[in-house]
Amino acid sequence: MLxxxxxxxxxxxxxxxxxxxxxxxxxxxxxxxxxxVVLVLGPSGSGKSTLTLALNGLIPQSVPADxxxxxxxxxxxxxxxxxxxxxxxxxxVFQDPDAQLVTxxxxxxxxxxxxxxxxxxxxxxxxxxxxxxxVGLWExxxxxxxxxxGGGRQRLAIACAVAMGSPLIVLDEPTxxxxxxGIDDVYDALTDLVASGDRAVILVEHNLDAAMRFAxxxxxxxxxxxxxxxxxxxxxxxxxxxxxxAMGVWLPAATLAGRMLRERxxxxxxxxxxxxxxxxxxxxxxxxxxSERSETTRIERAEGGSKSSPMIVRSRNLSVKRGRAEVLHxxxxxxxxxxxxxxxxxxxxxxxxxxxxxxxxxxxxxxxxTIDGIDPGRASPRDLAARVGFxxxxxxxxxxxxxxxxxxxxxxxxxxASDAEISDRVGEMLSRFGLEHKADVHPFLLSGGEKRxxxxxxxxxxxxxxxxxxxxxxxxxxxxxDELLRLLKGLRSExxxxxxVTHDLQLVADHTTHTVVLADGRVHAAGPTDxxxxxxxxxxxxxxxxxxLHRALNPQLRGLLTETTR
Numbered sequence: 001m002l003x004x005x006x007x008x009x010x011x012x013x014x015x016x017x018x019x020x021x022x023x024x025x026x027x028x029x030x031x032x033x034x035x036x037v038v039l040v041l042g043p044s045g046s047g048k049s050t051l052t053l054a055l056n057g058l059i060p061q062s063v064p065a066d067x068x069x070x071x072x073x074x075x076x077x078x079x080x081x082x083x084x085x086x087x088x089x090x091x092x093v094f095q096d097p098d099a100q101l102v103t104x105x106x107x108x109x110x111x112x113x114x115x116x117x118x119x120x121x122x123x124x125x126x127x128x129x130x131x132x133x134x135v136g137l138w139e140x141x142x143x144x145x146x147x148x149x150g151g152g153r154q155r156l157a158i159a160c161a162v163a164m165g166s167p168l169i170v171l172d173e174p175t176x177x178x179x180x181x182g183i184d185d186v187y188d189a190l191t192d193l194v195a196s197g198d199r200a201v202i203l204v205e206h207n208l209d210a211a212m213r214f215a216x217x218x219x220x221x222x223x224x225x226x227x228x229x230x231x232x233x234x235x236x237x238x239x240x241x242x243x244x245x246a247m248g249v250w251l252p253a254a255t256l257a258g259r260m261l262r263e264r265x266x267x268x269x270x271x272x273x274x275x276x277x278x279x280x281x282x283x284x285x286x287x288x289x290x291s292e293r294s295e296t297t298r299i300e301r302a303e304g305g306s307k308s309s310p311m312i313v314r315s316r317n318l319s320v321k322r323g324r325a326e327v328l329h330x331x332x333x334x335x336x337x338x339x340x341x342x343x344x345x346x347x348x349x350x351x352x353x354x355x356x357x358x359x360x361x362x363x364x365x366x367x368x369x370t371i372d373g374i375d376p377g378r379a380s381p382r383d384l385a386a387r388v389g390f391x392x393x394x395x396x397x398x399x400x401x402x403x404x405x406x407x408x409x410x411x412x413x414x415x416x417a418s419d420a421e422i423s424d425r426v427g428e429m430l431s432r433f434g435l436e437h438k439a440d441v442h443p444f445l446l447s448g449g450e451k452r453x454x455x456x457x458x459x460x461x462x463x464x465x466x467x468x469x470x471x472x473x474x475x476x477x478x479x480x481x482d483e484l485l486r487l488l489k490g491l492r493s494e495x496x497x498x499x500x501v502t503h504d505l506q507l508v509a510d511h512t513t514h515t516v517v518l519a520d521g522r523v524h525a526a527g528p529t530d531x532x533x534x535x536x537x538x539x540x541x542x543x544x545x546x547x548x549l550h551r552a553l554n555p556q557l558r559g560l561l562t563e564t565t566r
Contacts, residue, residue, distance in 0.1 A: 044449025
């Protein structure tokens with residue numbers, strides 16, 4: 001019997017963006033068969049997102065790039081076949097959902113592509129409803145997409161892909177901005193789609209904890225964009241753990257935890273590294289009580305930004321509207337100097353609106369906020385910028401210069417820094433964030449991870465007293481995320497107050513001193529992170545879920561693991 005024609009066939013593929021000197025990915029070959037769920041891993045800048053854009057013809061038909069090699073979907077070349085024709089075979093979900101939303105209501109958005117296929121009205125409505133229900137958005141079908149949170153817009157983009165029913169679905173970081181329920185909705189919908197065995201999914205994902213129950217195969221690109229590993233996902237992650245860590249590739253939290261416990265003698269070297277929290281709980285079941293050092297760590301961590309520290313950020317009765325809708329309702333909040341405070345909550349809780357109001361990005365009502373002694377509702381942009389640096393959820397929203405060097409230099413030039421100081425500090429920031437070879441590149445031509453690192457660098461370079469970051473680790477490989485967190489820890493030790501919005505509750509548990517939990521635009525709870533995590537049911541009643549490792553391990557083991565991150 002002849003082998004079946006692969007759904008996707010990639011041969012000797014090298015892609016070089018306009019202005020780039022080296023291809024990324026480089027000389028990559030692989031096939032994808034129906035029924036496979038392929039996880040694409042690699043460090044930031046390895047070409048993961050670029051690869052996805054070549055799978056439906058956007059590269060080179062819409063995004064200029066030199067293409068060597070071939071990509072075929074169901075036997076059709078993605079270079080020669082128009083993108084519109086390929087859309088029936090390949091459904092795409094971009095890293096930035098705003099790049100693909102075009103209509104005025106959620107229902108119209110999902111129906112749009114189906115209508116272009118000239119499907120019967122009844123089928124268009126049926127498939128649109130089913131897709132919106134799968135991602136939990138049917139009740140908001142009449143909303144304008146602009147009313148949704150970033151995570152809500154991501155779910156909408158996924159609903160559009162689900163509705164198409166294409167045999168190949170390509171997703172670039174689909175869960176990065178989603179709360180736990182949203183992640184479950186997405187993976188449940190995708191699991192249903194591939195259950196029939198006639199579809200395949202290609203997934204670029206950093207949240208491997210969510211992907212482990214779904215992925216069947218892993219493809220790993222190295223820093224140069226070459227194919228490093230290709231095989232069953234469990235085999236690749238277990239047998240090449242050290243190489244993946246050296247590359248800076250994300251691994252499941254359970255795998256990293258198992259590796260740490262092995263290093264500390266809790267697990268023996270013959271025990272396979274766990275891939276899920278359930279596997280981790282199984283291999284450490286019955287582990288006894290540890291020494292009191294985990295409690296010591298907790299106390300030391302709580303000392304940073306303690307209740308006795310002065311309050312550097314304060315809001316009283318803060319309410320903020322977006323359009324006619326009030327998003328925040330009567331927020332009372334204090335953030336102490338020198339703390340690292342996380343703002344968390346389910347999608348739509350008001351996290352981004354709150355951090356933007358605190359930083360003056362969204363002008364708040366006057367006399368409601370003070371930050372480092374000034375009212376952002378009254379302060380000039382120059383005075384505000386001298387006190388608070390802000391990093392947007394979407395890095396492109398803050399880029400204004402034509403080169404990476406000039407982007408970093410802009411804030412220093414506004415403050416009248418000398419050329420020598422600018423050269424030194426920009427050079428230091430380029431090196432710190434691995435962007436030395438991109439100094440003369442336009443910011444919009446960077447990879448998603450590189451754009452994120454640049455956006456953080458532009459906020460840090462003027463050394464503000466308060467640094468506010470919206471989803472700072474989004475799009476980062478593990479090495480760069482770890483580097484950023486170490487940098488934030490160092491800034492705290494120098495006196496900088498840091499406020500972050502994040503969906504990553506494991507990051508919150510491991511690294512923050514304080515946490516603010518929002519629900520429906522109100523403060524659900526606020527206080528020292530350890531106290532909130534120890535309060536049973538607190539996060540669940542806000543529509544959140546404690547990190548998988550937190551649920552799987554006893555307090556002593558959690559304390560042992562967090563010693564390495566705090």
